[in-house]
Amino acid sequence: MGLTVLSAPSARRQRSRQQLLEIIRSHPGGVTRSYLSALTGLSRSAVAEGVQDLLPGGLVVEQREHGRGLNRSRGRPSSLLVPAAPSGAVVGIDLGHTHISVALARTDGELLAEQRESFDVDNRAEAAVDDAARLVETLVTHSGLTMADVLGVAAGIPCPLDPVSGRTRPLGDHPTWSDFDVREELSRRLGRQVRVANDAEMGAHGERRFGAARGCRDFLYVKASHGLGAGLVLNGEVYRGATGAAGEIGHIQLPGAQGLCRCGNRGCLETVVSIDALRHQLEELHLPGLPSSSNGPLTSLGANPVAARIVTEGGRVLGHVLADLCNCLNPAAIVIGGELGTAGQPLLEGVRESIHHYALSASAHAVDIRTAQLGLRSELMGAVSQAIEHALIQA
Numbered sequence: 001m002g003l004t005v006l007s008a009p010s011a012r013r014q015r016s017r018q019q020l021l022e023i024i025r026s027h028p029g030g031v032t033r034s035y036l037s038a039l040t041g042l043s044r045s046a047v048a049e050g051v052q053d054l055l056p057g058g059l060v061v062e063q064r065e066h067g068r069g070l071n072r073s074r075g076r077p078s079s080l081l082v083p084a085a086p087s088g089a090v091v092g093i094d095l096g097h098t099h100i101s102v103a104l105a106r107t108d109g110e111l112l113a114e115q116r117e118s119f120d121v122d123n124r125a126e127a128a129v130d131d132a133a134r135l136v137e138t139l140v141t142h143s144g145l146t147m148a149d150v151l152g153v154a155a156g157i158p159c160p161l162d163p164v165s166g167r168t169r170p171l172g173d174h175p176t177w178s179d180f181d182v183r184e185e186l187s188r189r190l191g192r193q194v195r196v197a198n199d200a201e202m203g204a205h206g207e208r209r210f211g212a213a214r215g216c217r218d219f220l221y222v223k224a225s226h227g228l229g230a231g232l233v234l235n236g237e238v239y240r241g242a243t244g245a246a247g248e249i250g251h252i253q254l255p256g257a258q259g260l261c262r263c264g265n266r267g268c269l270e271t272v273v274s275i276d277a278l279r280h281q282l283e284e285l286h287l288p289g290l291p292s293s294s295n296g297p298l299t300s301l302g303a304n305p306v307a308a309r310i311v312t313e314g315g316r317v318l319g320h321v322l323a324d325l326c327n328c329l330n331p332a333a334i335v336i337g338g339e340l341g342t343a344g345q346p347l348l349e350g351v352r353e354s355i356h357h358y359a360l361s362a363s364a365h366a367v368d369i370r371t372a373q374l375g376l377r378s379e380l381m382g383a384v385s386q387a388i389e390h391a392l393i394q395a
């Protein structure tokens, strides 16, 4: 009987395989072969060869692409290469200005439990972190798990932070958040490394993995809430800027606006368009049907024509600023989340009108304006997606 000798893969092939595995693991939502080729500079055949090596080992699985097709070529749908999920759970934390939300999910993204409570996060950083840790432990225990089952934790926070040091840099007068090492504080309380990012960035991750930006490599997620911030995804990667302060669109100056902003300047976008500015205008007109909760969705506003008109005008002002961003970045989509995003159609109408009016036609026609598919949970689900990525990288 003849003897078959299988030669070991060459060193080059092993390096390619490792490089591809690392990229796939850092994209829990999946990547296409052509994206891998573009990102690594490897030829299509080298990528195909590397993927062929990875699939039988079970480290990577292949799925049909289910996104909206913004970055797909026409014709046959391509398949996505997704990192295989280790068995265990992950935790996502969303610290908003006035709430704390916590979610427990499986490593494939399926939600196991979730809890949200009101909390004065802006003025009580240490207490907010204490409370978040307590909520996590309660959720894990009530789900019949222990912290040893938790493979990754990520948290979104309501202010800019230095991506290297993890220290926060609040814009307004929030002394408890000034130079606060939120990553270290959360990690110490939970007994494991916690991945931390600005909430608008988390919103972008959430909509990209689970919501309105699936399959999209160039888009902006706008968190329109008490303030306005944007998560920028450019060429498939989050862009944070030199010091983590990119995307603070709430502080872009509006010509003629004079309102004093929490940043100390006058005439910033968020003095005119924010959930608080909108509520103020609606209350001045004593409009009925306002949600009683200070953080509730605004879905009912469209039913009142006067309220809808105010929301649309807010959308026009926001759209004017977003038109400049379209000229600068040429995104394929803008996803509007936060409480303002839940106002839906009247808001989108105003934003679209301004973008078509003020952006160059090539950019205006390229961009699709939509509201967040995850409603008020984009940031929380983004934290879940980052916790999954963290778990996969450590696997």
Ligand SMILES: [Zn+2]
Pocket (backbone or CB within 6 Å): 250, 251, 261, 262, 263, 264, 265, 268
């Ligand atoms: Zn400002």
